Amino acid sequence: MGDQFKAFFVSLVLGAIAVPILFAIVRKLPRTWWIWGAIVYCAFFAVTAMLAPVFIFPIFNKITKLDDPKVTVPVLSMARANGIPAREVYQIDASRQTTRMSANVSGLGKTMRITMNDNLLRRGSLEEIQSIMGHEMGHYVLNHTYKGTFFFSAVFIIFFALLNWSLRWSLARWGERWQIRDIGDAAVLPLVFLLASIFFFILTPITNTYTRTEEHEADMYGLNASRQPDGFAQGAIHLGEYRKMSPGPLEEWIFFDHPSGRNRIHDAMTWKAENLKLFEQPPGAAK
Numbered sequence: 001m002g003d004q005f006k007a008f009f010v011s012l013v014l015g016a017i018a019v020p021i022l023f024a025i026v027r028k029l030p031r032t033w034w035i036w037g038a039i040v041y042c043a044f045f046a047v048t049a050m051l052a053p054v055f056i057f058p059i060f061n062k063i064t065k066l067d068d069p070k071v072t073v074p075v076l077s078m079a080r081a082n083g084i085p086a087r088e089v090y091q092i093d094a095s096r097q098t099t100r101m102s103a104n105v106s107g108l109g110k111t112m113r114i115t116m117n118d119n120l121l122r123r124g125s126l127e128e129i130q131s132i133m134g135h136e137m138g139h140y141v142l143n144h145t146y147k148g149t150f151f152f153s154a155v156f157i158i159f160f161a162l163l164n165w166s167l168r169w170s171l172a173r174w175g176e177r178w179q180i181r182d183i184g185d186a187a188v189l190p191l192v193f194l195l196a197s198i199f200f201f202i203l204t205p206i207t208n209t210y211t212r213t214e215e216h217e218a219d220m221y222g223l224n225a226s227r228q229p230d231g232f233a234q235g236a237i238h239l240g241e242y243r244k245m246s247p248g249p250l251e252e253w254i255f256f257d258h259p260s261g262r263n264r265i266h267d268a269m270t271w272k273a274e275n276l277k278l279f280e281q282p283p284g285a286a287k
C-alpha cells in the first residue's frame with residue numbers, strides 16, 4: 001500500500017508537469033497539436049527514463065554498490081571483455097516486493113547502468129548470475145535502450161495521430177451529451193485514457209513481439225559472452241515460477257514479452273551442443 005501511494009505521488013508530480021504542457025499545445029495549435037504533442041511526449045519520456053535510476057527508483061528501493069568479489073570480479077571481467085565501461089555492479093533490494101529473480105539495464109546516457117536484484121544474488125548460482133549478466137550486457141552493447149526509445153517514439157506518434165482522429169470523431173457524435181466542449185477542454189482526459197487503453201491493448205502483440213525479439217537477441221549475446229548455457233537454462237527454470245514454460249506459438253506471440261522458458265532452454269542447449277569442446281575435460285586433467 002505504501003508503494004501504491006508512492007507511485008500515485010510520482011505520477012501526480014509527472015502528470016502535473018506533462019498534462020498542462022500538452023493542453024497548452026492543443027489550445028495553441030489545434031490542427032497540428034498531435035505532431036508537437038507526440039514530440040514533447042517522447043522528449044518527456046526520454047528525460048524521465050534518464051532521471052529514473054537516480055531520482056525515481058530510490059523512492060521505492062535501496063540501490064547500492066555490490067561489494068562481493070566472488071560476483072563482481074567475474075562480472076566486471078565480462079564487462080571489460082565486451083567493451084562496457086563499467087566499474088561498479090549495482091544491486092537493488094527487490095526482495096521488499098517480490099521473490100522474483102531479475103536484473104536490468106536502466107537509464108539513458110550517463111545514468112545507464114546494469115543492476116542485479118538481491119533475489120538473483122541470493123538464489124542464483126554463480127553460473128546463472130554470469131549468464132544473466134551476459135544477457136543484460138547484450139541489451140547494453142546492442143543499444144536496446146536507444147532502439148526501444150526510437151520504436152516507442154514511432155508508436156506514440158501513431159497513437160497521437162489516431163487519438164486526434166478518434167477524439168474528434170467521438171466529440172462530434174457525443175460531445176454535447178458528455179458536456180465536453182472540444183479537444184482543449186480538460187474534461188476530455190478520461191476519454192483520452194479510455195482511447196489510450198484500447199489502443200495499447202490492441203497493440204499488445206506488436207509491442208510484445210518487439211521486446212521479445214530484443215530479449216532473444218540479448219539471450220544469444222549473453223550465451224556467447226558468458227559461455228554459461230547450463231546457468232542460463234537454470235535461470236529459465238527459475239523464471240518458470242511466474243512465466244508459463246511452454247506456451248503455444250500463438251500464445252507466445254500475443255502474450256510473451258520474453259522468449260518462453262522452453263525456447264530459452266532449447267537455445268542454451270543448442271549453443272552448448274555446438275560448443276561441447278568448452279566443457280570437455282582434457283584427458284588426464286584433474287577434476
Ligand SMILES: [Zn+2]
Nearest residue numbers: 135139215218
Ligand atoms: Zn532482457
